[in-house]
Amino acid sequence: MLIFLFYLGPLSAQTLKEITDQDTTNIKSLDAPSQDIISVFLDCQTCDNNYIRQQVNFVNYVRDPTLGQLHLFITRQGTAGGGSVFTLSFIGKKDFLEINNTLTYISVQTNTRDEEREGLNTKITLGLVPYVAHTSMADKLFVSISDVEIEQTPQEDKWQNWIFEVYGGIDFSKETSVSVLDLRYGLSAEHITEEWRIRLRPYFNYNKRDFVRNEEVIESILHRNGFSGRAVKSINQHWSVGLFTNVVSSTFSNIDLGISVAPAIEFSIFPYKQALRKEVTVAYSAGFDRRTYMEETIFGKMEESLPGHALEFGVRIRQPWGSLRVQLEGSQFLHDLEKYRISFDSNLAWRVYKGFSVNLSSELGIVRDQLSLPKGDVSLEDILLSQRQLATSFGISMSVGMSYSFGSIYNSIVNTRL
Incomplete structure (x- = not known):
């Protein structure tokens, strides 16, 4: 009909x-x-x-x-x-x-x-x-x-709302004096319902670079492997609680094995159902981080347990005039209150006037928590090959972009020719 x-x-x-x-x-x-x-x-x-x-x-x-x-x-x-x-x-x-x-x-x-x-x-x-x-x-x-025939929803879901993804990739390039091999692979498992959001992700990264200089081969090998997991429970349209776990092994960060566990709570000023268009949240987490190091750190440690906490304020807005994302986060180790990090991250895309748009982004950070830096001087080779994390007390990056378009107001015609 x-x-x-x-x-x-x-x-x-x-x-x-x-x-x-x-x-x-x-x-x-x-x-x-x-x-x-x-x-x-x-x-x-x-x-x-x-x-x-x-x-x-x-x-x-x-x-x-x-x-x-x-x-x-x-x-x-x-x-x-x-x-x-x-x-x-x-x-x-x-x-x-x-x-x-x-x-x-x-x-x-x-x-x-x-x-x-x-x-x-x-x-x-x-x-x-x-x-x-x-x-x-x-x-x-x-x-x-x-007329449309409506398919009946299956009575049973054998996967119980779990979605799994296996991924992998390889990049290889070679020149006379340089060869590069990058491997990445892992698995993600995600479970989303009205009450729960659970994500589990083991990951593996291997990077190898060979440089030939005066018939001498300089080899650089980095790996970063780990597991990240989170389970978040909805309380109501404004509150949620969660548990975050991370396991990591990283040559760049001098961490042989790091395990962290942190319960968290979040408050959303707007109901979560409005998060697609506007979201303002405050989150607090507290937990511990257990680390063993590959080399002795600048503080004379080969292993340590680090209690800590973090506070995060986030704004995410997407409206017809453009979009705004702001995140301010502070974290601190509780065994030494002078070991902390404050970071600010923002991005604004704004349609100012007819055809005129502005894009602003910035990242600012105060760094006082580099506890895993290895002891001793860093060689020139390690710096050039990015083998080690370098000491710093701050980080800044900014970008500004503007665009202005004018002319015919219509853009309905599609032409994909060369």
Whole structure:
């Protein structure tokens, strides 16, 4: 059975909500005056934007949000089953001011890339229907809804919401006097439900570099192997508790074996369900770190137990005007309060005005906790080959980027030729 929907009159906000709650699978629009075609700013960092513009071609796409009648803001988040949830926010501007709506598209793990983008396009088309209905194209709009067989959800999940991934990679290059071999492999296991988020990840990294100088071969071998695990329990929409464990062996950090365990608690100012668009959190953890070293440290230690704690403040915001991420973290060893680290990390992407955008990022750190530095002088070879971690009391990095675009306001045409 096919259900045909014709829309011939004005559209209220309530009617808009009713229409966009339906499952629409096919839309055909006829020719319309160019001035009556909706202008849309497509805002998605994880989509195949060229494919969307090519397939959903009954609107005009503009290059800047201030030029559009509609801001289509799409965010993506992973699901417990290994798929993705796309949240489509249709934000009305100018003629459609305050006519907003939100749709959700779920792509399961077994979807191919093509199936995922096709499904997303169908949902985008559905969300555009009410806005097209506001224009003179309304009497030329045809919508069909076909019967859909709903698959029954299996009663039992033999994997119990666990997702496993095995990965590996190798990089090799060789020249007359230099050869490089990098190996990486590991496993991740993740369990996500409304109540729990558990992640277990063993990892292995091996890096070998050979340099030939005056017929002498200089060999550099580094490895970093370990295991990281976390289990986080949801208490409510603002509180959660967790347990973090790490095991590491690193030649660069002079750690033969390091084991750390730290319980933690986190408070989210906004409900966790809003985390996709805005998140402000405060987290505190306290635990211990047991280490054995490959070489004697500058403090005369071959092994030690280190109690410590950490406090972290984080802000993550993604809105149509851009995105902001700020993280301030302080950690301290409790056996010696003068051994601490403070780090600040930020990134801002801001659409300031028509076509003008600014990107700012910075990393600042005060370092007073390098307890694993090996005793003795560091050779020039170790420095040049990055064999050892070097002593430092601070770290700073900053970047600034600006862009300005101007010219034709439309960017609907797709051309992938050479």
